[in-house]
Amino acid sequence: MTRTMKPASADRSADATVDVALTVNGETVRRTVSVRMLLSDFLRHELGLTGTHVGCEHGVCGCCTVLIDGKPGRACLTLAAQANGYSIRTIESVAAADGTLHPVQQAFKECHGLQCGYCTPGMVMNIVGRFEEPQALDLSDDGIRELLSGNLCRCTGYLNIIAAVRRAAELLGRT
Amino acid sequence: MSTRMFGARVERNVDPKLLRGEGAFVDDIPLPEALHVAFLRSPHARARMRGLDAAAAMRHPGVVAIYTCDDIGALDVEMPLLIPHPSMTNPQTQRPLARGDVHYVGQTIAMVVAVDRYTAEDAAAMIEVDYDPLPVEMDLEKALLDGAPPVHAAVPNNLAAHFVQTSGDPEGAFRGAEHVTRITVQVDRSTAAPMECRAVAARWDAVSGELTVWDGTQAPISVRGGLASVFQLDEDKVRVIAPDVGGGFGQKVLLFYPDELLVPMAAMRLGRPVKYIEDRRENFIGSSQERTQIHTIELAALKTGEVIGLRDVFLHDTGAFIPYGIAVAQVASTSIAGPYRIPNIFVEFKAVYTPTVQVTPYRGCGRPQACFAIERAMDQLAEELGLDRFEIRRRNLIGENQFPYEREGLLFADGLKVTLDSGQYARALGMAAAEVGAGDFTAAQAKALSEGRYLGLGLACYVEGTGLGPYEGGHVKIHPITGKVYVNTGLSNQGQGHDTVFAQIVADQLGVSPQDVIVVEGDTKAFDWGVATFASRAAVVSGNAIHKTAITVRNKVLQAAANMLDVDIDSIELRDSAAWVKGSNRFVPLAAIATASNPLRYAFNKAAQAATQFAPASKHDGPPLAEGQAPGLEATDYYSPSQSTWAYGVHAAIIEVDPGLCTVKIRKYVCIHDCGNMINPMIVEGQVLGGIAQGIGGALYEHLDYQPDGNLANASLMDFLVPYATEIPNISILHLETPSPLNPLGVKGVGEAGCIAVGAVIASGVEDALRSLGAPKFHHVPLSPDMISGALAQAGH
Ligand code: FES
Ligand code: FES
Numbered sequence: 001m002t003r004t005m006k007p008a009s010a011d012r013s014a015d016a017t018v019d020v021a022l023t024v025n026g027e028t029v030r031r032t033v034s035v036r037m038l039l040s041d042f043l044r045h046e047l048g049l050t051g052t053h054v055g056c057e058h059g060v061c062g063c064c065t066v067l068i069d070g071k072p073g074r075a076c077l078t079l080a081a082q083a084n085g086y087s088i089r090t091i092e093s094v095a096a097a098d099g100t101l102h103p104v105q106q107a108f109k110e111c112h113g114l115q116c117g118y119c120t121p122g123m124v125m126n127i128v129g130r131f132e133e134p135q136a137l138d139l140s141d142d143g144i145r146e147l148l149s150g151n152l153c154r155c156t157g158y159l160n161i162i163a164a165v166r167r168a169a170e171l172l173g174r175t
Numbered sequence: 176m177s178t179r180m181f182g183a184r185v186e187r188n189v190d191p192k193l194l195r196g197e198g199a200f201v202d203d204i205p206l207p208e209a210l211h212v213a214f215l216r217s218p219h220a221r222a223r224m225r226g227l228d229a230a231a232a233m234r235h236p237g238v239v240a241i242y243t244c245d246d247i248g249a250l251d252v253e254m255p256l257l258i259p260h261p262s263m264t265n266p267q268t269q270r271p272l273a274r275g276d277v278h279y280v281g282q283t284i285a286m287v288v289a290v291d292r293y294t295a296e297d298a299a300a301m302i303e304v305d306y307d308p309l310p311v312e313m314d315l316e317k318a319l320l321d322g323a324p325p326v327h328a329a330v331p332n333n334l335a336a337h338f339v340q341t342s343g344d345p346e347g348a349f350r351g352a353e354h355v356t357r358i359t360v361q362v363d364r365s366t367a368a369p370m371e372c373r374a375v376a377a378r379w380d381a382v383s384g385e386l387t388v389w390d391g392t393q394a395p396i397s398v399r400g401g402l403a404s405v406f407q408l409d410e411d412k413v414r415v416i417a418p419d420v421g422g423g424f425g426q427k428v429l430l431f432y433p434d435e436l437l438v439p440m441a442a443m444r445l446g447r448p449v450k451y452i453e454d455r456r457e458n459f460i461g462s463s464q465e466r467t468q469i470h471t472i473e474l475a476a477l478k479t480g481e482v483i484g485l486r487d488v489f490l491h492d493t494g495a496f497i498p499y500g501i502a503v504a505q506v507a508s509t510s511i512a513g514p515y516r517i518p519n520i521f522v523e524f525k526a527v528y529t530p531t532v533q534v535t536p537y538r539g540c541g542r543p544q545a546c547f548a549i550e551r552a553m554d555q556l557a558e559e560l561g562l563d564r565f566e567i568r569r570r571n572l573i574g575e576n577q578f579p580y581e582r583e584g585l586l587f588a589d590g591l592k593v594t595l596d597s598g599q600y601a602r603a604l605g606m607a608a609a610e611v612g613a614g615d616f617t618a619a620q621a622k623a624l625s626e627g628r629y630l631g632l633g634l635a636c637y638v639e640g641t642g643l644g645p646y647e648g649g650h651v652k653i654h655p656i657t658g659k660v661y662v663n664t665g666l667s668n669q670g671q672g673h674d675t676v677f678a679q680i681v682a683d684q685l686g687v688s689p690q691d692v693i694v695v696e697g698d699t700k701a702f703d704w705g706v707a708t709f710a711s712r713a714a715v716v717s718g719n720a721i722h723k724t725a726i727t728v729r730n731k732v733l734q735a736a737a738n739m740l741d742v743d744i745d746s747i748e749l750r751d752s753a754a755w756v757k758g759s760n761r762f763v764p765l766a767a768i769a770t771a772s773n774p775l776r777y778a779f780n781k782a783a784q785a786a787t788q789f790a791p792a793s794k795h796d797g798p799p800l801a802e803g804q805a806p807g808l809e810a811t812d813y814y815s816p817s818q819s820t821w822a823y824g825v826h827a828a829i830i831e832v833d834p835g836l837c838t839v840k841i842r843k844y845v846c847i848h849d850c851g852n853m854i855n856p857m858i859v860e861g862q863v864l865g866g867i868a869q870g871i872g873g874a875l876y877e878h879l880d881y882q883p884d885g886n887l888a889n890a891s892l893m894d895f896l897v898p899y900a901t902e903i904p905n906i907s908i909l910h911l912e913t914p915s916p917l918n919p920l921g922v923k924g925v926g927e928a929g930c931i932a933v934g935a936v937i938a939s940g941v942e943d944a945l946r947s948l949g950a951p952k953f954h955h956v957p958l959s960p961d962m963i964s965g966a967l968a969q970a971g972h
Contacts, residue, residue: 013294014236036293050203051196053421055370056455060892063370091196105194109186112857115865116670117193118370118421124194141905148900152892154370154422155670156861157868157929158900 020084024049025093033080040064042080043090051091051121055152062151065122065129066090072129072150091121094128103171104128104164113164115155123151127165131172139169180679181920184857185689187675189668198419201374201389202452209376210239212438212451213295215285215302216460217277220530220885221309221324224275229285232301237294240445241302242286242437244274250405250440254431258500262338263526265330268498269533271433277306278326278495279530280886281460283433288441288449311530311885315469315490318527326495326528335497336526340508342584343519345475348484352475356556360954362544362934364467364492364879365872367537368897369669371421372458375434376450377442386413388439391420393428394707396665399699401430402439410703417667417697424538424869426463427669428709429498459890464879465503465537467492470548472511474556475519480567482556484519487511487548491541492534493526499535501526502588506640507541509585509593513549514600514638514823515571520582530885536709538869540588542639542931550635550935551954554942564634564939565608572600572636579916587819588710589643595821597913603825603847604636606909610845611827624947629832630842633940635932638823641850641924642715642917646815648704649721651681651728653808655773655782658752658766660685660692664717665705667697671862671926673713676854677721680920684725685732686749687765704813711822711924714854719918720814727810735768735808765808773806774799820915822923824848826867826932830940834948834967837960839875839941841904849911851923859925860908866929867906872898873930874937878957934958948972 015034022029024047031046038057043049043066055063057076064075067089094102101109104127114120130137130147137147144165145158153161169175192198229241244251253268273284285302289295310324317323318333326333349355376389386408392398392415399415402408420427434451442449453462468491475484491504501524508522557567573580573595582593608614616632623630650663662681666673678692695701705717729749736754737744740763748757755762767782775786788799800806829843846863853859876896880888889895914921934956941963942953951966 013289013291015293034291034293044202048205049196050200051198053200053371054202055372055421056892058455058891058893061370061455095195099191099195101191101194105191108194109190112187112861114190114193114670115672115861116370116420116422117189117198118200118670120193121196145900150899152370152897152899154368154424154869154897155865157864157866157906158898158903159864159906160861162900 018081020080022083022085023087025089035081037080038076039078039080039083040075043075049090049092053118053121055118060152062126063119063122065125065151067125067129070129070132072126091125094124102128104131104168107164107168107171111160111164111167113156113161119151119153123153123161126151127168131168131174137169137174139166139175180682180689181854183679183855185675185679185855187672188678188690189672189674200371200419200421201376201391202450204376204389204418206376206378206448206450209448209450210288210290210445211292211295212434212441212449213287213292213299214283215287215299217273217280217282217284219277219306219308220280220311221326222277222306223309224273224277225305225307227285228303232287232298235294235298235301237290238287238298239290240288240441241298242272243284244270244272247272247437247440250436254498255401256500257430257498258502260336260500262501263336263497264334267327267330267496267528269496271436279532281532286437288445292452313529313881313883313885315467315492315527315529318529319525326530330528333528334525335493335528336501338501339523340585341521342582345484345486345519345521348519349475349486352484353478354476354560355473356476356552356559357471357473358552358555358954359469359471360548360551361469362466362547362956364464364881365537365877366459366464366879367424367426368895369422369424369426372453372455373427373432373462374452375438376448377439378448379443379446381446384412386439386443388415389418390415390435391427392417393423393667393669393709394430395667395697396699396703396705397707398430398435399703405436406439406443415699420667420669423669423708425536425540425709428707429463429535432462455892456890459895460532460887463535463537464494464532465534466544466873468507468544470544472548472552474552476556476560478560480556480560480562480570482515482517482571485512485517486521488523491524491526492529494529494531494533496533497526498533503534503536503541506588507545509587510542510545510638510640511549512582513546514573514636516573517571520585531881538866538927539930540710540927542637542927543870543873543934546635546637546931547935547956551938554939565604565613568604568636569601572604575599587640589819591818594818595638596915596917598821598823598849599911599913600823603823603849603911606847607825607827607845610847610907610909611829611843629834629944631830631832631940631942631944633828633830633936633943635935635939636825637931638821639711639924639928639931640819641711641822642816642820643710643712644716644816645706646813647706647717647720648702648811648813649717649724650702650811651721651724651809653728653765653769655766655769655807658764658769660687662692662694662721663702664696664721665702666708666713666717669708671713672855672858676714676858677718679854680718680722681725684729685765687752691752711926714922715820715918715924716814716816718854718922719920720812722920723814724810724812727812728808731808732765732768735772736763739763739768739771769808772808817917820851820917820923822850822925822928824928824932826936828936828940830937830944832941832944832963834945834972837963839937839958844904844906846906846908847911848908848928849913850925850928851915852912852921853910854922856910862925863908863929864906866927867933868898868903870930870933871903874934874956874958876957
C-alpha cells in the first residue's frame with residue numbers, strides 16, 4: 001500500500017522557490033517548492049501520492065479533485081504555494097488503514113462504476129466531499145448527474161457511477 | 176466453487192487497488208532522478224524549415240539535452256508502415272523528428288530533456304525555428320483536385336490509397352432495380368480522448384544491458400519487438416510494460432509515436448531514467464484521430480423494399496500520414512451492408528492526405544461511418560417507398576437460417592472473406608421496437624406535437640466483425656505454495672476487466688474462486704507471445720486461448736489428484752480450490768497437488784515433504800520426472816481464429832428536439848445487442864454503456880475544429896465537448912446470446928459495439944421529430960444546433 005510519503009528530493013529546477021507548510025491526509029508537511037508548482041504535481045511527485053490523477057491540467061476533467069479544507073477542489077488549478085496552511089485530503093486517505101473500502105469506494109465496486117480507474121479517484125473525492133456536507137443531497141437521477149457534472153469519465157458512460165452514488169447513499173444511511 | 180463463473184456478474188478483482196488510488200499508471204512509477212521531456216511542435220500545418228536555433232534553450236538552467244533530427248542517428252528515418260496494402264500508392268509515415276518539412280500542426284520537431292517538465296517546456300519555447308509556411312487545403316474533396324496544395328511534395332492529388340471491392344453483380348442489380356435511392360453523408364473528425372493521455376518512461380541499465388520501458392500502450396509485445404530492432408538489442412534485453420492504462424480506445428495501439436522511440440533513446444544516451452507524459456493539448460495535436468469520411472451511397476431496391484444492390488463511394492481522411500494503412504477505410508467498406516442480405520455490392524474509397532494529425536483506428540474503426548451511411552440510406556428508402564422504418568429493415572435482414580452468410584469478394588481487415596457467422600437479427604429488431612414503444616409511438620408523437628413538443632423515433636442496426644487474428648496465447652499455472660492460479664496472456668488492459676473475465680474462464684475449469692486467479696498481462700517479461708488489445712478481440716482470442724490452456728491444466732490436476740486419492744479420474748470433482756472424491760469428504764488441495772507434481776529434493780515446507788525423494792508418494796519406477804512430462808501444473812496454449820466472428824445489435828431512441836433552441840434531448844435510449852455468450856454481463860454492459868456515451872459524443876458534440884490554416888481551434892477539453900453525466904440519458908440494454916459457432920467459448924467481441932449505431936440513431940430521430948416542419952434532412956454528424964437551425968431555415972422556418 002502506498003500510504004507513506006516520499007522524502008524531500010534534491011533534484012530541482014532553477015525556479016524561484018517558496019516554503020510551504022500544509023496538512024496532507026492528517027500529516028503536517030513542510031517543503032520548499034518551485035513557486036509555480038501545481039498542487040497536483042506537489043502531491044504526486046513531491047509526496048508520492050500518485051492516486052491524484054491529472055487528465056487535462058486546465059480544470060475541466062476533475063481527475064485531480066482533492067478535498068481542500070473539506071471542499072472538492074482542482075489540484076491542477078491550485079498552486080502548491082496557494083495550499084500553504086490548508087488541509088488537503090487525497091484518495092489515499094479514503095479507505096481505512098487496513099485497506100477496507102469506504103462506502104463510496106465499495107459502491108463503485110458493486111456497481112461497476114469504474115473501468116480504467118483513471119477518473120475514479122477524482123470522482124470518489126468529489127462524492128465523498130459532497131456526502132460529508134451536512135445538507136441532504138438531491139439523489140434523483142438529475143440531482144446525481146448535477147453532482148457529477150464536474151468530472152469526466154471516458155470509459156463508463158456514467159450510468160454505473162450514478163448507480164454507485166445511490167448505493168453509497170444507502171451504505172452511508174443517507175437516503 | 177461449484178457455481179459456474181462463466182456468465183456471472185462477478186465484481187472486478189482490479190477495483191480495490193484502483194479505488195484506493197493505488198493504481199500504477201506510467202507517471203506513477205517511481206523513477207528516482209528521472210528527467211522529463213517536452214517537445215517543440217510545429218505551429219504550421221505545412222511549412223519548410225529553413226533553420227533551427229536551440230542555443231539559448233540549451234543554456235537554460237536545468238536543461239540536459241536537446242535533440243533534433245540531426246542528433247538522433249539511426250532513428251532519423253520514416254517510422255514503420257504497420258499494415259502494408261497494395262492499394263496504397265504513396266504510403267507516407269512520419270519521422271520521429273521532422274526533417275525539412277512539417278506536415279501538420281503538432282508535428283514533433285525537437286525534444287528537450289530537462290530536470291522537470293516545467294523547465295523542459297520553457298526551453299522548448301526558447302527554440303527558434305525559421306519557417307517558410309506553405310499553402311494548405313483542408314477540404315477533403317478539394318484536396319484531391321489537380322493543383323491542390325500537397326501534404327507531401329511527392330504525392331500528387333494527395334491520394335494515399337484507392338481501393339475497390341465488389342461482391343456479386345452490382346451493375347446488374349442497379350439495372351434491375353425498381354427504385355434507386357442515393358444520399359451523401361458525412362461523419363466528422365473526432366478523437367478517443369482517453370482520460371489518461373499517452374505516457375512513456377524508460378530506464379537503461381548499463382550494467383545488465385537491459386532497457387525497461389513503461390508505455391501506456393495497447394501493444395506492449397509489438398512495441399518490444401520494434402524497440403529491439405531499432406536499438407539492435409536482443410529481445411530478452413528489452414522489457415516493455417504497459418502498467419495500468421487510463422483508457423485507450425485504439426489511440427494507444429499505434430507504434431510508434433515519436434516519443435516511444437525517443438524517450439528510450441534519451442534514457443540510453445543520458446544514463447538516467449527519462450519520462451514523457453503527454454499533456455491534454457498534445458493529445459489533441461499529436462495523437463491519432465479518426466472518423467472523417469464522406470460517403471455517397473446508393474441502394475437499388477424493389478418496390479417491396481428489398482434491397483438488391485448497394486453502391487458506396489467514399490472519401491476517407493487519413494491525415495498527414497498513413498502508418499496504419501487502410502484499416503479504417505477497409506473496415507468501413509466491408510461493414511457497409513450491415514446486417515442486410517444485399518447480395519450485390521460495389522464499394523470504392525479513396526484515402527486522402529490532409530495536413531492534420533494522422534488517422535488510425537478509434538473505437539469503432541470505420542464502422543460508425545459505414546453504419547451511418549447504410550442506416551440513413553435505409554431510412555430514406557423507407558420514406559420514398561412509403562414503408563415503415565422497422566418494416567423495411569425486417570424485409571432485408573439476414574435470416575437465422577442463412578448463416579454463415581458470405582459476402583464473396585469483400586475482404587475484411589484480417590484479409591479474410593467477410594462471413595457473418597450467426598445471429599438473430601429479426602428478433603433483435605423486434606425487441607428494439609417493443610422496448611422503445613414503436614407501436615404506440617405515432618400516437619404519442621401526435622399528442623406531443625399538439626402540445627408543441629417535437630418527438631422523433633430514431634433507429635439503427637449495426638454489425639461488428641470482432642475477434643481478429645492472428646492469434647493470442649494463454650499460460651496457466653497453479654502455484655504450489657498458495658494454490659492460487661497464475662494466468663498470463665499477451666494483451667494489455669485499458670479498463671476492460673480482462674483480469675476478471677479471464678479469471679472467470681479459468682475458475683470454472685479448476686474449481687477455484689475468480690479472486691484466486693491472478694491475471695498478469697501487459698508485461699513482456701511475464702508473457703511475450705501475442706499481438707495486442709484492439710478490434711474487440713481480447714475475450715475472443717485471448718479468452719479462448721486461456722480456456723484451452725485451462726482445460727489442459729484441469730486434466731493434469733485430475734490425473735494427479737486421481738493418483739493421490741487413489742480413485743478413478745471420473746470420481747474426482749474440482750471445487751473450493753481442491754480435488755474431491757465425489758460424494759465423500761476426502762479431498763486434496765490444489766496447492767498440495769501442484770507441490771506433489773513437482774519432484775523435489777528439499778522439503779522447504781510441510782507440503783513439500785510429500786514430494787521429496789524418500790516420500791512414499793514419489794515411489795515409482797523410472798526417473799522422478801517421466802520422459803515428456805513437465806513439473807507442476809502448468810500449460811501454455813494458443814488460439815488462432817479462422818475468421819472474425821460478427822456481433823450485432825439494434826439501437827432505438829426517442830428524441831425530443833426544440834426547434835426554437837435547436838437542442839436535442841434523448842428521452843429514451845434502447846440497446847439490443849448480441850455478443851454471443853457473455854462471460855460477465857456486468858462487464859459487457861459497462862463496455863456497451865461506455866461505447867454508447869462515446870457514440871453520443873460523436874453524434875452530438877465531438878468535432879475537431881480544424882481551421883482553414885490547419886490549426887486545431889479546440890485542442891482542449893474546454894472546447895472539444897466530451898459528454899459529462901449530464902449529457903448521458905438512462906439507457907436500457909437487453910441482451911441476446913447467440914453463441915458464436917466459431918470458437919469454443921461461443922463468444923464475440925463487445926468493445927466497440929456501443930458506439931457504432933448512435934450517430935445514425937440520433938440523426939434518424941431528429942429527422943423524425945422535425946418531419947412535420949417540412950422534412951429537413953440530417954446527413955452529417957455531429958449534429959450541431961447550427962445544423963438544425965440551418966436545416967429548418969432551408970425548410971422555410
Ligand atoms: S487535471 Fe485537473 S481538472 Fe483535469
Ligand atoms: S473509468 Fe476510465 S475514465 Fe472513468
